[in-house]
Amino acid sequence: MSGWTSRNARRDRVRRRPSDDGGPFVAAIRRSGPYAAVRDVVYRMYERRVEKSLPTDVTPRHVGVILDGNRRWARSMGLADVNSGHQRGAQKISELLQWSAEAGVEHVTLWLLSTDNLNRPAAELDPLLDIIENTVRKLADDGWHVKPVGALDLLPGKTARVLKDAGEATSDAPGLIVNVAVGYGGRREIADAVRSLLIEQASRGTSIEELAEILDVEHIAEHLYTRGQPDPDLVIRTSGEQRLSGFMLWQSAHSEFYFCEVHWPDFRKVDFLRAMRSYAARHRRYGS
Numbered sequence: 001m002s003g004w005t006s007r008n009a010r011r012d013r014v015r016r017r018p019s020d021d022g023g024p025f026v027a028a029i030r031r032s033g034p035y036a037a038v039r040d041v042v043y044r045m046y047e048r049r050v051e052k053s054l055p056t057d058v059t060p061r062h063v064g065v066i067l068d069g070n071r072r073w074a075r076s077m078g079l080a081d082v083n084s085g086h087q088r089g090a091q092k093i094s095e096l097l098q099w100s101a102e103a104g105v106e107h108v109t110l111w112l113l114s115t116d117n118l119n120r121p122a123a124e125l126d127p128l129l130d131i132i133e134n135t136v137r138k139l140a141d142d143g144w145h146v147k148p149v150g151a152l153d154l155l156p157g158k159t160a161r162v163l164k165d166a167g168e169a170t171s172d173a174p175g176l177i178v179n180v181a182v183g184y185g186g187r188r189e190i191a192d193a194v195r196s197l198l199i200e201q202a203s204r205g206t207s208i209e210e211l212a213e214i215l216d217v218e219h220i221a222e223h224l225y226t227r228g229q230p231d232p233d234l235v236i237r238t239s240g241e242q243r244l245s246g247f248m249l250w251q252s253a254h255s256e257f258y259f260c261e262v263h264w265p266d267f268r269k270v271d272f273l274r275a276m277r278s279y280a281a282r283h284r285r286y287g288s
Contacts, residue, residue, distance in 0.1 A: 047270040050277060054103075058280040060233035062107040063100060064255070066247050067093075069239030069263030076263070083127045088265035090135040097144060099272045100176060107177045107229050109149065111247055115185035118154055129155075133162045136180055140166040145173035149225035150184035151192065179226060186249030193223035193250075224250060231255065234279045236272075238264040256282055 067089055074085030093110060100108050112132050118125065139146050148163035155163075163182060197219055201211050221227065231251040235244070240261045244252065258275040260267070 043268065043270055047268075047273060050270060050273040054273065054276055055280050059104045059276070060256075060279055061105065062109070062230045062232045062234075063105050064109040064111070064232035064235040064248055064252070065096065066111050066235070066237040066245070067264045068237055068241055070265060072239060073263035073265040083131065085263075085265060086128055086131050090131050092265055092267055093135060093139070094142065095269070096267070096272065097139075097176060097178060099269050103276060105176065107179065107232075109179035109181055109226070109232060109248065111181045111184060113150075113182045113184070114246065115151060115154060115183055115188050116246075118183060129159050132182055133159055136162055136166045136182075139178060139180070140170050143173055144170065145175065145177045146170045147177055147179050148182065149179045149189075150182045151188050152183060155183045177229070179229075181225075181247075184225075184247075186244070186246040189225055189248075190220070190250055192225075193220050196223040221250070226251060234258060234275065236260060236275050238262055238267055238271075 070085035070089040071082040072085070073088065074082045077084075079085065096110075097108060112135070113128070117128075120128075136146060136148075146166040146169075148167050152160040152163060159182070163180065166180075198211070200223075226248075231253070232248060232255045234257075235247065235252055235255045236258045237244075237247075238260045240259065242257075242259045244257075248255075256279050258278050260271055260275065262268075262271055
């Protein structure tokens with residue numbers, strides 16, 4: 001991971017007026033009428049300008065996205081049910097994947113549900129799982145190559161089955177690979193990788209002492225959820241939080257990070273292009 005100075009972090013963060021400035025009423029005005037029409041025209045012009053400025057030879061192969069801010073978006077819009085935010089955020093995923101495919105990205109990892117989220121009350125967790133299941137089904141129906149990543153054994157049986165079915169049904173789909181991280185935690189992934197490695201070596205008759213002598217980072221990497229894929233070149237987190245929260249801890253050792261102020265449901269193509277532009281402008285220094 002490249003080191004960031006606070007100055008660079010401030011420079012690279014997207015400066016946008018929070019969607020809840022002035023309350024739900026003002027936010028609603030901004031999304032309708034003449035204001036919205038003028039705003040949309042300006043956005044499209046700026047979007048084309050940013051897109052034209054992107055170099056075609058510096059594209060991340062793998063983009064990880066922490067889809068943050070669904071609940072805060074719902075509250076900022078004055079919606080009583082925060083699941084409205086999750087539903088709006090789910091609808092945004094197809095747009096992101098289309099933008100990624102157009103840009104030449106080969107892998108996208110979407111963090112939809114962490115292992116910590118599984119501790120939420122059933123009244124809150126069950127509707128969210130329903131939204132995730134419907135989202136995964138739609139990704140499969142739309143022809144994306146879906147790959148579940150996470151501790152599926154921790155999930156309710158119905159949710160795990162939906163993820164497995166989507167993975168199996170789309171395993172031969174060409175183009176962009178979409179990792180759907182559900183029941184995912186970076187520490188859990190590393191623990192699962194080590195556990196899988198030990199079981200594999202034990203089945204071959206390898207002793208702990210023998211394994212200790214030959215063990216290196218590649219042995220663990222071969223047992224991660226994303227084994228066989230390139231590590232993420234770029235990690236995007238929405239909603240202004242500047243931390244990974246356990247996302248792809250092993251794989252993000254050399255990733256570039258882009259923290260965007262906007263809540264995920266309001267994430268636009270121009271926000272995606274800004275992240276791509278920021279990535280292209282950085283000089284990646286592996287191991288330094």
